[in-house]
Amino acid sequence: MKAREQFRAGKNFKLRDESADDRPLRNGDNGESKSAIKQEERELTLQLTDRIAVLQEMLYARRQRKVLLVLQGMDTSGKDGTITALFNRINPMGLRAVGFKVPSPAELAHDFLWRIHYHVPVGGEIVIFNRSHYEDVLITVVQGLIDDKECKRRYQHILDFERMLVETGTIIVKVFLHISKEEQRERLQARLDDPEKQWKFDANDLVQRKKWNDYQQAYQRAIVATDTDHAPWYVIPANSKTHRNLLVSTLLLEIMEDLALSYPDPDPGLSKLKVE
Amino acid sequence: MKAREQFRAGKNFKLRDESADDRPLRNGDNGESKSAIKQEERELTLQLTDRIAVLQEMLYARRQRKVLLVLQGMDTSGKDGTITALFNRINPMGLRAVGFKVPSPAELAHDFLWRIHYHVPVGGEIVIFNRSHYEDVLITVVQGLIDDKECKRRYQHILDFERMLVETGTIIVKVFLHISKEEQRERLQARLDDPEKQWKFDANDLVQRKKWNDYQQAYQRAIVATDTDHAPWYVIPANSKTHRNLLVSTLLLEIMEDLALSYPDPDPGLSKLKVE
Numbered sequence: 001m002k003a004r005e006q007f008r009a010g011k012n013f014k015l016r017d018e019s020a021d022d023r024p025l026r027n028g029d030n031g032e033s034k035s036a037i038k039q040e041e042r043e044l045t046l047q048l049t050d051r052i053a054v055l056q057e058m059l060y061a062r063r064q065r066k067v068l069l070v071l072q073g074m075d076t077s078g079k080d081g082t083i084t085a086l087f088n089r090i091n092p093m094g095l096r097a098v099g100f101k102v103p104s105p106a107e108l109a110h111d112f113l114w115r116i117h118y119h120v121p122v123g124g125e126i127v128i129f130n131r132s133h134y135e136d137v138l139i140t141v142v143q144g145l146i147d148d149k150e151c152k153r154r155y156q157h158i159l160d161f162e163r164m165l166v167e168t169g170t171i172i173v174k175v176f177l178h179i180s181k182e183e184q185r186e187r188l189q190a191r192l193d194d195p196e197k198q199w200k201f202d203a204n205d206l207v208q209r210k211k212w213n214d215y216q217q218a219y220q221r222a223i224v225a226t227d228t229d230h231a232p233w234y235v236i237p238a239n240s241k242t243h244r245n246l247l248v249s250t251l252l253l254e255i256m257e258d259l260a261l262s263y264p265d266p267d268p269g270l271s272k273l274k275v276e
Numbered sequence: 277m278k279a280r281e282q283f284r285a286g287k288n289f290k291l292r293d294e295s296a297d298d299r300p301l302r303n304g305d306n307g308e309s310k311s312a313i314k315q316e317e318r319e320l321t322l323q324l325t326d327r328i329a330v331l332q333e334m335l336y337a338r339r340q341r342k343v344l345l346v347l348q349g350m351d352t353s354g355k356d357g358t359i360t361a362l363f364n365r366i367n368p369m370g371l372r373a374v375g376f377k378v379p380s381p382a383e384l385a386h387d388f389l390w391r392i393h394y395h396v397p398v399g400g401e402i403v404i405f406n407r408s409h410y411e412d413v414l415i416t417v418v419q420g421l422i423d424d425k426e427c428k429r430r431y432q433h434i435l436d437f438e439r440m441l442v443e444t445g446t447i448i449v450k451v452f453l454h455i456s457k458e459e460q461r462e463r464l465q466a467r468l469d470d471p472e473k474q475w476k477f478d479a480n481d482l483v484q485r486k487k488w489n490d491y492q493q494a495y496q497r498a499i500v501a502t503d504t505d506h507a508p509w510y511v512i513p514a515n516s517k518t519h520r521n522l523l524v525s526t527l528l529l530e531i532m533e534d535l536a537l538s539y540p541d542p543d544p545g546l547s548k549l550k551v552e
Contacts, residue, residue, distance in 0.1 A: 061475035199337035
């Protein structure tokens with residue numbers, strides 16, 4: 001089965017903690033050690049990203065299609081790690097990562113899509129959003145900053161905005177990196193325990209963690225409301241970092257292969273030219 | 277000798293074609309094959325970029341200092357290749373590459389520093405400029421779009437702008453990737469001969485190549501005029517791609533080591549905290 005079918009959220013999607021542990025690309029347990037499995041997953045990911053790098057070059061050479069990969073997930077779910085894995089091989093002049101943090105006053109003074117729109121990909125580019133316009137129907141909902149009516153209005157704004165992007169040449173891939181509550185506990189604890197990681201810890205992460213169930217519910221609602229055939233959501237089990245990278249690379253490669261990309265046709269006149 | 281002393285342009289700098297072949301980080305010829313040397317340079321570069329990646333994380337953790345690496349060079353001099361080598365290991369959420377092409381009408385309607393200023397690094401970030409504000413004292417001079425008086429005025433605008441950036445926390449590193457005219461001929465010819473590279477070929481490159489000497493002169497003038505202790509120019513022999521990457525990584529690592537970075541001090545209170 002294709003990854004884009006297997007991991008598509010769809011309209012009946014339910015978020016369940018236990019599924020965050022899944023390693024669907026592994027065919028059962030053949031007795032390998034955990035570190036051997038991880039190493040194998042790392043190597044497979046490099047092979048896939050090498051292949052994505054070639055397709056990205058073709059995309060860039062033609063400058064027509066645009067790819068937008070939206071990454072969402074709870075704190076510590078591995079958005080940065082996923083981005084680093086993709087950048088490992090893909091030419092950074094055609095790949096851009098944009099992080100969206102707490103909006104500035106100037107950003108808040110605009111509609112919530114304003115700062116997002118500015119950063120969408122141009123022809124030939126892959127852009128990865130590290131958080132996105134979806135924060136405006138997640139954290140705002142959990143904190144009670146917007147009511148149900150406003151939330152639904154925003155879903156519609158998102159649907160309209162994404163359809164416009166798709167109709168003007170953008171491929172939209174929305175990925176939810178799904179970790180379990182226990183996995184988040186371990187990752188936050190690791191940040192506290194390691195002096196070289198403590199700077200990553202934000203006391204606000206614990207405040208948000210207390211609202212774990214509210215967030216899961218907000219994610220589930222948002223994903224179901226905005227999963228469309230032209231801008232689908234994929235839910236990626238992400239308790240394993242190496243398997244998560246393998247999965248996201250598999251998905252992105254599959255989507256790029258479907259574009260049937262190629263280099264522009266060479267010009268026979270140019271092929272005969274000699275540079276002096 | 278430190279790389280920042282060895283490759284510093286300085287006020288008496290002269291561009292000479294033959295020096296583009298230098299491999300100053302190699303200690304003489306010990307009979308290795310060309311491919312063995314390249315492989316060794318690749319591995320050394322990975323070691324250096326791994327170390328830069330750690331320092332970059334410290335820079336990012338503290339969000340105070342900013343690093344701006346300006347890459348300039350003739351067509352095919354390897355600006356993209358250098359950027360790819362750096363992105364190979366450094367976390368892309370703290371490293372950003374910005375390419376400056378032919379200015380848009382909106383950009384042209386502003387002063388030449390306007391579009392540059394927008395993209396300078398924020399605290400904790402390394403930004404690489406693939407071409408820069410220096411194009412406005414290079415191509416414009418060679419094409420006769422500005423006269424000598426305007427060119428000198430722009431040098432001063434650049435000096436003032438860069439001093440302001442340095443005084444507000446930015447480390448500026450300006451690198452000229454120096455290739456020879458013969459090396460450019462080979463690289464352009466390779467683009468014409470290889471059907472998968474032909475899309476990189478731009479007929480305008482041949483037009484510019486005819487003005488090779490004018491460009492070298494414009495570079496030499498611009499580098500001498502804008503080489504300062506706070507925003508120095510480094511001239512990197514770049515006929516060898518692997519040695520070029522090794523050199524730029526060496527230089528960047530040296531500059532980042534001089535910043536004496538460290539992780540923020542851990543908070544003893546946080547270290548005792550247990551996540552629930």
